[in-house]
Amino acid sequence: MKREHVIERVRDAQNNLARRSSMGAALTQMLGDNPSHDPDAAGSDVLAKHRGDHDLNEIGMRPPPPLVPAAVLVPLVSREDGFTILLTERAADMRAHAGQISFPGGRIDPEDATPEHAALREAHEEIGMPHDSAEIIGRLDTYEVRTGFAVTPVVGLIEPGFEMVYEPGEVADVFEVPLAFILDPANHERHNRLIRGKRRYFYVLPFEERYIWGATAGMLINLYEVLTGQKARWR
Numbered sequence: 669m670k671r672e673h674v675i676e677r678v679r680d681a682q683n684n685l686a687r688r689s690s691m692g693a694a695l696t697q698m699l700g701d702n703p704s705h706d707p708d709a710a711g712s713d714v715l716a717k718h719r720g721d722h723d724l725n726e727i728g729m730r731p732p733p734p735l736v737p738a739a740v741l742v743p744l745v746s747r748e749d750g751f752t753i754l755l756t757e758r759a760a761d762m763r764a765h766a767g768q769i770s771f772p773g774g775r776i777d778p779e780d781a782t783p784e785h786a787a788l789r790e791a792h793e794e795i796g797m798p799h800d801s802a803e804i805i806g807r808l809d810t811y812e813v814r815t816g817f818a819v820t821p822v823v824g825l826i827e828p829g830f831e832m833v834y835e836p837g838e839v840a841d842v843f844e845v846p847l848a849f850i851l852d853p854a855n856h857e858r859h860n861r862l863i864r865g866k867r868r869y870f871y872v873l874p875f876e877e878r879y880i881w882g883a884t885a886g887m888l889i890n891l892y893e894v895l896t897g898q899k900a901r902w903r
Contacts, residue, residue: 669751669847671825674744674895675805678823681894682806688717720812721886724858724869724902735818739783740773741791742808742891743826745844752844753888754826755880756794759840767840769880771887772797775817783807783820795842796833802826808890813883821887845875850888851896858902869902 722730743754760767772791780786784804791797802824811819832842849855850873857872859881871885880888889900 669851669895671746671751674751674825677895677897678806681808685717685807685809717809718812718818719809719886719890721814721868721870721882722812723886724871729814729866729868731812731814731816735812735816737776737783737820738774738813738817739776739780739786739790739820739822740771740887741787741797741802742771742821742823742887743791743797743802744823744847745826745828747828747844751847753847753850753891754795754842754844755878755884756839757841757843757878759837761837768882768884769878770884771821773819776820784822787820787822787824794835794839796831797826798830801830808887808894811883811887811890819883819887821890823891843878845873845878845880847895849873849875850892853892853898853901856889856892856900871900871902 720730745752745754754772755769756772758768758770772794773787774790776783776786777789780789788797788799788802788804791802792799804822804824806823808821808823811821813819834840834842855873855875857874858869859872860867860869862868870882871889873880873885873888889903892898893900
């Protein structure tokens with residue numbers, strides 16, 4: 669996929685997201701003027717376009733508010749034979765999400781002016797990526813994680829060549845997946861696990877020996893939909 673096509677698709681999605689957010693804010697204000705309206709009712713933010721693993725599951729599995737704001741960088745690395753997506757493997761002894769595959773990122777701190785700032789800061793802290801190595805081209809839909817986070821995925825075009833410096837205790841490995849792999853729906857799977865007595869479904873993109881699942885896989889599915897214009901299975 670050509671660079672210009674990637675930029676156009678992501679920016680179009682960003683513009684659509686901005687329009688939906690504006691319409692959603694107006695709708696929330698209108699409903700808020702209605703004394704019978706429940707502001708916590710499902711559908712109040714329907715136009716804001718939030719995603720999550722709950723999309724694949726029965727009603728009632730959406731994480732309850734309030735959610736902690738977070739941001740991740742979705743790094744599209746420009747290689748000679750096409751784009752790749754840079755991912756990290758979290759350290760095995762981390763308190764949360766140990767050993768899982770993820771994007772560089774974390775919670776949005778008070779000093780972060782925007783989700784973009786938070787995503788770039790975290791990428792620098794986790795893998796040593798300089799801020800000027802990334803050209804930010806837009807956002808994907810906010811992803812709600814059952815552990816209580818609302819994650820803003822920030823898409824950036826990355827120039828390779830910087831020295832990788834892993835954050836001790838956070839990052840065990842860094843690897844790249846060809847964008848073409850993500851854009852092939854044959855590689856999209858839906859798995860399930862029994863968690864606290866409930867059957868939970870989630871996306872999986874098994875790549876070589878890597879098990880990409882959960883929120884990371886869900887955001888990659890969102891990227892697939894943005895870049896191809898196709899709706900993913902099971903959504």
